[in-house]
Amino acid sequence: MTSDFTGLTEQEAGRRLVADGPNELPSAGPRRLWQIAFEILREPMFGLLLAGGAVYVALGDLVSGAVLMAFASLSVSISIVQEIRSEKVLDALRAMTSPRALVIRDGRSRRIPGREVVRGDVVLVAEGNRIPADGVLLEARELLVDESMLTGESVAVAKRARGSEAEGEGLRPGGDNIPAVFSGSLVVRGTGVVLVLATGAATEIGRIGKSLASIDAATPRLSLETRRLVRLFAMGGLLASVAVIVTYGLLRGSWLDAALAGIAVGMAMLPEEFPLVLAVFMTMGAWRISQARVLTRRATAIETLGAATVLCTDKTGTLTRNQMTVAACVPADGSDRVQLLRWAELACVPEAFDPMDRAIAQAASVQPESRSLVRGYGLSADLLAVTQVWRLPGTARLAVAAKGAPEAIIDLCRLLPEQARAVRDMVESLGAQGIRVLGVAHGWSDEESLPNSPRGYSFQWAGLVGLADPLRPEVPVAIAECLAAGLRVVMITGDHPTTARAIAREAGLSADTVLTGQDLLGLSDTELRTRVETVGVFARILPEQKLRIVEALQARGDVVAMTGDGVNDAPSLKRADIGIAMGGRGTDVAREASSIVLLDDDFGSVVRTVRLGRRIYDNLRKAMGYIVAVHVPIAGIALLPLLTGLPLILLPVHIAFLEMIIDPACSVAFEAEHEEPDVMTRPPRAPDARLFSPSMLVASVLQGVAALLVTSLVYLLAVQRGMPEDDVRTLTFFTLVLSNLGLIVANRSFRGHPFDFLTGGNRVLLGIQVLTIAFLAATVTIPPVRRLFGFGPLHLHDAAMVALACSLLGMTLALLRWLGRRWSRTGPLQRTGRR
Numbered sequence: 001m002t003s004d005f006t007g008l009t010e011q012e013a014g015r016r017l018v019a020d021g022p023n024e025l026p027s028a029g030p031r032r033l034w035q036i037a038f039e040i041l042r043e044p045m046f047g048l049l050l051a052g053g054a055v056y057v058a059l060g061d062l063v064s065g066a067v068l069m070a071f072a073s074l075s076v077s078i079s080i081v082q083e084i085r086s087e088k089v090l091d092a093l094r095a096m097t098s099p100r101a102l103v104i105r106d107g108r109s110r111r112i113p114g115r116e117v118v119r120g121d122v123v124l125v126a127e128g129n130r131i132p133a134d135g136v137l138l139e140a141r142e143l144l145v146d147e148s149m150l151t152g153e154s155v156a157v158a159k160r161a162r163g164s165e166a167e168g169e170g171l172r173p174g175g176d177n178i179p180a181v182f183s184g185s186l187v188v189r190g191t192g193v194v195l196v197l198a199t200g201a202a203t204e205i206g207r208i209g210k211s212l213a214s215i216d217a218a219t220p221r222l223s224l225e226t227r228r229l230v231r232l233f234a235m236g237g238l239l240a241s242v243a244v245i246v247t248y249g250l251l252r253g254s255w256l257d258a259a260l261a262g263i264a265v266g267m268a269m270l271p272e273e274f275p276l277v278l279a280v281f282m283t284m285g286a287w288r289i290s291q292a293r294v295l296t297r298r299a300t301a302i303e304t305l306g307a308a309t310v311l312c313t314d315k316t317g318t319l320t321r322n323q324m325t326v327a328a329c330v331p332a333d334g335s336d337r338v339q340l341l342r343w344a345e346l347a348c349v350p351e352a353f354d355p356m357d358r359a360i361a362q363a364a365s366v367q368p369e370s371r372s373l374v375r376g377y378g379l380s381a382d383l384l385a386v387t388q389v390w391r392l393p394g395t396a397r398l399a400v401a402a403k404g405a406p407e408a409i410i411d412l413c414r415l416l417p418e419q420a421r422a423v424r425d426m427v428e429s430l431g432a433q434g435i436r437v438l439g440v441a442h443g444w445s446d447e448e449s450l451p452n453s454p455r456g457y458s459f460q461w462a463g464l465v466g467l468a469d470p471l472r473p474e475v476p477v478a479i480a481e482c483l484a485a486g487l488r489v490v491m492i493t494g495d496h497p498t499t500a501r502a503i504a505r506e507a508g509l510s511a512d513t514v515l516t517g518q519d520l521l522g523l524s525d526t527e528l529r530t531r532v533e534t535v536g537v538f539a540r541i542l543p544e545q546k547l548r549i550v551e552a553l554q555a556r557g558d559v560v561a562m563t564g565d566g567v568n569d570a571p572s573l574k575r576a577d578i579g580i581a582m583g584g585r586g587t588d589v590a591r592e593a594s595s596i597v598l599l600d601d602d603f604g605s606v607v608r609t610v611r612l613g614r615r616i617y618d619n620l621r622k623a624m625g626y627i628v629a630v631h632v633p634i635a636g637i638a639l640l641p642l643l644t645g646l647p648l649i650l651l652p653v654h655i656a657f658l659e660m661i662i663d664p665a666c667s668v669a670f671e672a673e674h675e676e677p678d679v680m681t682r683p684p685r686a687p688d689a690r691l692f693s694p695s696m697l698v699a700s701v702l703q704g705v706a707a708l709l710v711t712s713l714v715y716l717l718a719v720q721r722g723m724p725e726d727d728v729r730t731l732t733f734f735t736l737v738l739s740n741l742g743l744i745v746a747n748r749s750f751r752g753h754p755f756d757f758l759t760g761g762n763r764v765l766l767g768i769q770v771l772t773i774a775f776l777a778a779t780v781t782i783p784p785v786r787r788l789f790g791f792g793p794l795h796l797h798d799a800a801m802v803a804l805a806c807s808l809l810g811m812t813l814a815l816l817r818w819l820g821r822r823w824s825r826t827g828p829l830q831r832t833g834r835r
């Protein structure tokens with residue numbers, strides 16, 4: 001049918017694309033620069049920096065005021081650059097999720113992004129597609145479309161081809177049997193050829209102004225958890241800062257100094273890094289995953305992936321290549337291979353792109369003839385067979401051909417028990433070699449009485465056709481990796497149990513227990529729940545039954561990842577904790593129901609994504625742990641002088657300096673951290689494990705307290721030795737900055753070597769460490785900078801003291817790490833998921 005249309009030329013299409021604009025709905029779109037800037041300027045940290053600057057100016061210290069302003073604008077610029085980068089990433093991902101359209105241009109069919117469809121394009125639509133634009137139907141074959149998106153009416157409507165050139169213009173959605181289709185509606189069944197009349201905002205859906213949401217950027221659980229913690233810290237910071245201003249003002253009388261001290265405390269305790277880190281990790285994570293040719297449609301997927309305990313995978317196309325060849329033919333008695341293949345070919349949908357049909361057409365190598373299709377019967381839940389009725393040249397009667405699951409064809413042919421047994425034996429022996437077996441039947445019919453079901457014809461057995469579909473080469477390794485990572489892999493297929501088992505064995509799955517769709521019917525939900533624990537292969541499963549399997553697994557506490565591609569898979573993909581759609585083979589419906597799309601349908605990508613998901617989650621925890629830890633000594637050193645009446649150390653400039661290290665360290669440096677050696681050998685994280693678990697908070701606070709103790713020790717010793725205030729500040733601040741670097745190192749790896757960034761393990765981190773030390777050196781060697789920070793000279797024995805203190809801290813942190821690891825090996829941290 002496609003050969004009847006030539007469509008537009010590429011040049012013409014290009015011209016129209018420029019003239020009419022892309023086929024997109026005006027959406028919220030990417031945020032503009034000023035919006036990003038405005039959001040950043042609303043951050044309380046920026047307000048504190050400004051207030052600090054104002055107080056310095058009021059004190060007559062213009063230089064410090066200006067420096068604080070400079071820090072403020074620097075941190076705003078960094079944030080803006082970061083945000084623009086994330087916008088770009090999200091934009092690129094959005095473009096990839098936009099549905100594709102199969103158009104005919106220059107007489108050839110080509111798959112293009114939906115946004116490039118133009119007026120006048122000829123688009124082929126099939127079951128599972130979203131209609132990319134408004135248009136009139138040139139052809140329609142059993143076409144049924146769901147227009148609920150536009151009409152709110154949930155019953156799918158039938159469509160027909162237009163009767164004349166004039167028909168089709170000005171039609172509105174809704175109403176049965178009209179020859180027009182509309183952008184955003186969904187093909188539920190059948191196929192059609194659409195001539196596009198309107199695109200983008202000119203479509204019906206564009207006029208309503210609805211948008212097809214593509215990426216859902218929400219991270220409910222993580223962001224909720226983070227928001228709660230931020231609120232807690234912010235309240236604490238606010239209270240502390242007010243308390244400081246009041247007590248300082250009352251005790252020492254100088255209210256401007258009091259304000260500076262209060263602002264410093266506020267800055268020290270403000271947890272502005274949490275949301276920053278979450279945003280950076282989620283966008284960078286989506287980007288990293290897209291590098292593995294996998295698209296995340298929901299940011300939550302990254303989080304959930306690491307917790308998955310069961311992976312339900314389909315067989316054809318995911319574990320196997322979906323490249324079929326006819327590997328065996330068993331014709332009926334008195335017939336031959338040529339006749340069998342000829343009937344098998346007649347049982348195929350014309351111009352099919354189903355690999356089975358293609359393989360059969362190729363093996364049959366039929367000559368073109370002037371046959372015409374009279375009627376077709378598709379696969380249905382109660383009859384796994386496809387039947388076609390043809391008018392052939394030279395015969396008055398109609399030829400009927402059917403092919404499908406052998407049981408279904410046996411049923412259609414009403415074979416005698418012993419004949420049926422012989423067929424089943426043959427199916428078993430072919431299936432045991434991993435070959436998919438189809439039964440073929442043929443018959444003749446008289447014109448007048450075409451029945452509503454294939455069962456209404458009288459069929460003769462034609463034989464069996466075996467199709468080989470080899471395993472993808474990467475599958476056994478990928479499956480072994482999943483198993484090592486504590487991820488049980490279960491096959492769910494529509495194929496025959498014997499074939500399914502053979503392929504499962506080859507892939508390295510446990511195939512000892514096979515449950516069929518028939519068995520499933522006889523099981524109650526409770527029985528199924530106990531059975532799913534041991535079943536490795538589900539065979540002859542109807543897509544609708546997948547939902548029951550997913551629910552049974554979830555009822556046992558499993559976190560289920562599940563692959564799928566068909567329209568009927570959508571409910572189970574949606575229900576699964578992580579729905580994985582095939583980007584190449586999959587329908588738009590399946591994609592929209594999934595949280596992850598594999599762009600090249602490669603099973604190996606699932607494993608790579610699990611691995612990345614675990615790494616991202618690990619790094620997120622490390623970053624969050626570091627942020628908690630580092631604020632303890634900063635807040636402590638800001639408050640200590642106020643409690644003891646000793647000289648003040650930290651002014652807003654110092655906090656700004658510290659934040660300049662902390663921000664990039666916790667976001668980009670931790671994000672770039674490489675994976676733990678055991679990412680894929682440890683069991684999945686418990687599904688209810690919190691990002692901020694009490695044990696993690698305790699560990700971080702302990703680290704922070706260690707840093708605070710060491711820094712206070714230096715501070716108190718310096719005071720006690722009667723050093724001038726500037727010298728005390730220098731010593732203390734140096735210790736604080738170096739402890740900060742120590743805390744980064746201590747948190748960057750759970751198990752790996754903490755110092756391997758020195759050898760190139762994490763360049764970003766190395767850069768940050770080097771810059772920090774350089775800047776620190778500048779604060780004592782360049783006199784104006786030194787004055788700005790209120791530092792004295794750093795003598796050799798002072799430096800030795802700092803070094804000593806820092807080594808002490810290093811040892812304490814190493815001890816804490818060791819203790820933490822021991823505890824996590826034996827203690828409650830070692831969770832293996834509910835099983």
Ligand SMILES: Nc1ncnc2c1ncn2[C@@H]1O[C@H](COP(=O)(O)OP(=O)(O)OP(=O)(O)O)[C@@H](O)[C@H]1O
Nearest residue numbers: 314315316384385386403404405492493494495496
């Ligand atoms: N185009 C077709 N022509 C004839 N029979 C078909 C066709 N498609 C499917 N069948 C029959 O229906 C059965 C179930 O098909 P279904 O598409 O549900 O799963 P599958 O392709 O076998 O495997 P998987 O679920 O792993 O993708 C097939 O095993 C086959 O016997």
Ligand SMILES: [Cu+]
Nearest residue numbers: 268270271272
């Ligand atoms: Cu901070």
